[in-house]
Amino acid sequence: MYKRNLAIAVLMLAVVVGLTLLVACSSNKPLIAEKSGAQLWGENCVRCHNAPSPPAFNDYQWETIAIHMRVRASLTDEEVQKIVEFLKMAN
Amino acid sequence: MKRWGSTIVLVVLMGVLVGFPVYAQTGSTVEQEVKALKPGLSRFLLRGYAHSGFESYEKENSFVGGSFNPIFLWQQSDRLLFEGELEVALEDGTTTLGLEYANMSYIINKRMIVRVGKFLIPFGIFAERLHPRWINRLPSNPLGFNHGEQVGPAAALGAEIRGGAPLGTAKINYSVYIINGPSLNDGSETPEAAGMLHFDNYEDNNTNKAVGGRFGFLPFSSSALELGVSAQYAKVGNENSRYRDVAARLFALDLSLVKTVPAVRGIVDVKAQYSLTQVDDASYINPDKPETMYTFKNENAAYFIQGTFKPAFVANTFFQKLEFAGRYSAMTLAEGAAWGGQKNQWAVSLNYWLDWRTVVKFSYQYTDAPGAEAEAVEHEEEGTPLGGAFLIHWSFGF
């Protein structure tokens, strides 16, 4: 039982370390901090559901939805600010 | 000319005197109207989701659902949010009202949010993120993720700290929580369920609290891939019982990948989760011979892997909206226990998206219980029925 736990833990660690190295080596990709609101909206929303249509809600509604999704999806502060700014531009 | 000049001056002056107040008044009225429409700092939003459908199992078929889940969002400031979700559904002919969650979140700083109340537990991704009917790509939940045959927690009472941070081209997110934790069925009331973990433990059965958390890692700049690791530890036995020191260790791994594949003009979405619960060995009353005790290796596992393909970028506007989904899930409950056993399930679905939040799912699933001891599995009344089934659901996100 404990051996199996250990094996799972080691496997998880190996995957995380491996991927971190992989990422570190492919550094020509844009930094998260440099992404636009449109990109962050598209890339993060589709992780669970379709990217919502901006005109579906008004500016104030988006602000409340943003805080709801910030909590639920553990989005970062910077991401949420940019996403709301984009949605307000496109609704 | 002088007279003309003074006349013009007079007319202009009069115009200003008469016109300005009117103009100014119009301006201020519009301003006031806009101000009146602008919501205050207290915001309220009612959203949610709903579904209905038709399900046909081997022994029964029925229209189902008609249920809806209102989500109440009260935003008290930029930092304070209260959320509550109810489930209004029909069960055995009566309308039931369930409390899915009710919690308050406070944003402490950029990287930290504290949440207290009843909340969805980030043990893997299914319970927290994927279960809403309009998000789940199949009409059913995977084995091990249903009420009554649950491997791992879905919602609980407690407190949590969570957040996310960019890390160069990658991202991380985390959650650490303390909750009542699961309770161990000691068999005193239902001997055939002795040793099972119950996750709906809203009045804690002991003074020990469960601690747990999840760590998520998004290695790619596009956030297309997320890998998550979850764990939880708690003593689960009733206070002052012989099971007081029996502990449960829970682990979960999850994966999410969403990627466009221009070569096949579509989008591929893969989701997977593996959950494991381990409970310390203990002796329970043997349901077959109530005067004797028996023990078993109390280890339960469930996993699913789901893949969907959406040909969103083909020219045909009908096919653009289609989605093909497939899922395999399996559950192994404590071997040797009266409630132990194995189940596995294939599910496929053809979905049609009317818009970004409305979907119709036509699905077929086949559930099997290898080992032929199907009786043991069917002890759980709420479990997924065996055999083939057609399910048609219509789901909305509001």
Place this chain on the structure above:
Amino acid sequence: MKTVIPILIVLLAVVVWLPVMNTPVAVVAQSSQWVAPAWADTLINPVKNNPGATEAGKKIFNQLCAICHGNSGKGDGVAGMALNPRPANLISKAVQKQSDGALYWKITTGRPPMASYRESLTEEQRWQVVNFIRQLAEKTK
């Protein structure tokens, strides 16, 4: 099972028929009727044939437009899959036959769910994006 099959067929027919019926209407009404005003055609692209401007336009395009219109402009970005109307295929004839001024006007005003870039991009930046949209079509020729 016998009673199930007809119910299934009826339900399936109704559910499939509704969207099928709606589809052609939606396509005609939503994707082809966004026409820039005639005066937009008289606007002159100040950075026409300026390779530096096109390069700058590419950077902006990748940051702001590609998520819906796709990296190659075909309307196949991940976020566009469920929008209505769908993001335009920028290398299509329907888009490329429009004047630079018309494209500039559309980028400037937007039409939900397409954002307006009047405030977040300068005039010059918007013209740079127009240049890059032309280049996208040339690449695929």
